[in-house]
Amino acid sequence: MRAGFELPDWNRLAGQEDDTLPLLGTALLIARDEYPQLDADLYDTLLQSHAEEMRGTVDAIEPLPLKMQAINRHLFEELGYAGNHDEYYDPRNSYLNEVFERRLGNPISLAMVQMEVARRLGLPLDGVSFPGHFLVRLPVDDGVLVMDPFNRGRPLDEDELRQRARPHLGGEMPDDEALYRILNPASHRAMLTRMLRNLHGVYVDRDDWERAVRCADRILKLAPDNAEALRDRGLGYFKLGHRHGARHDLGRYLQLHPQAPDAGTLRERVVELSAGNAKPN
Incomplete structure (x- = not known):
């Protein structure tokens, strides 16, 4: 078994730079609010096993897009991770322990799984705070490969990205500069904040004000x-x-x-x- 995986301290996260803020650890910390007995080491070990199962295959492939294709096939076809289209607003879609157990999630939780596995295999996969559904991006020789983790890691071309962004920009089609800005990598703090905002919205809709307040409070632990x-x-x-x-x-x-x-x-x-x-x- 690997060395124990320690969760960060909520009270120290505000002072951490975005690039040192632990993505997996903080996401599991969010889940521990709802599941106090959560075993963080179990899920870190599970992620590592996902990566190790693929290491030989990925190392034998040279082009990054084909490496990513192999990772997506393993995660979404062989392991069965999938977007929860039927119950999109189920709060379990935002708690990583539930995502690992049920193999169901929303765009940002699935992006975190995808990113953690890819990064452990040496691929610089980042999140994208795209309007609507969260996406991921991988730098390639001629630009970036943008994928939709909610739909089995499907690659998205430039035209589809523009069409997806348009309703969130007042109906205006983004030009090259605007699209480039939208596709900038999301910081870990931005991703975790978005996850908590998703949960906050779910609990407000349910009039569950204690949990809604908890989510807002956790955002303030990240960004006072x-x-x-x-x-x-x-x-x-x-x-x-x-x-x-x-x-x-x-x-x-x-x-x-x-x-x-x-x-x-x-x-x-x-x-x-x-x-x-x-x-x-």
Whole structure:
């Protein structure tokens, strides 16, 4: 068995640079909030076994795109990892232990599995915070190979990428420069924040305010001045009746974004909270 895999400390993550922030460890830390008995070493060992099963095959292949093709075939065909199209908003799709156990996930959790295996095999696979579905990218001689982990790692050409981005850009077709910016590699902090925002949205839709607040709080452990997370945690505190926490977070959000579209409504809420008149609705 490999040496024990240690999870990071939530209270130390804000001070870490993006390139040293542990992706797998922090994703499993997110899962441990929901599954306190989670065995992180088990999943690190599982990922390593996925990589070792492929090492001989991948090392024997020269072109990077063909190496990646072999990895995708192993993950999505032989091991059975797949996008959960039937229950896209199931929170288990965002908890990596469940993704490993069920072989089902959403775009960003599957991207993390794909990236971890590829990187252990020497391939510089990165995430892409693409509008809509999260994607991955691999540098190749003539540019980048962009793939969709939610759909078995299928490669996406330039035309399809433009079409996918268009609805999220006000109907405008992105030009070369805009598309290039969209395809920039996502930092580990950005990926983990997006995972937590996905979970936050799921729990808000379910009126599960304790878990929604937990997700916003974890984002703030990664990025203490994340304005959206301050607002979301403040609104969650309000729903839970934690008036002091709500007033503090909403006030801080307004300091950071005094001209935000929702600033007027939230200022009224803060005034009500300060006066002791606000009631959850």
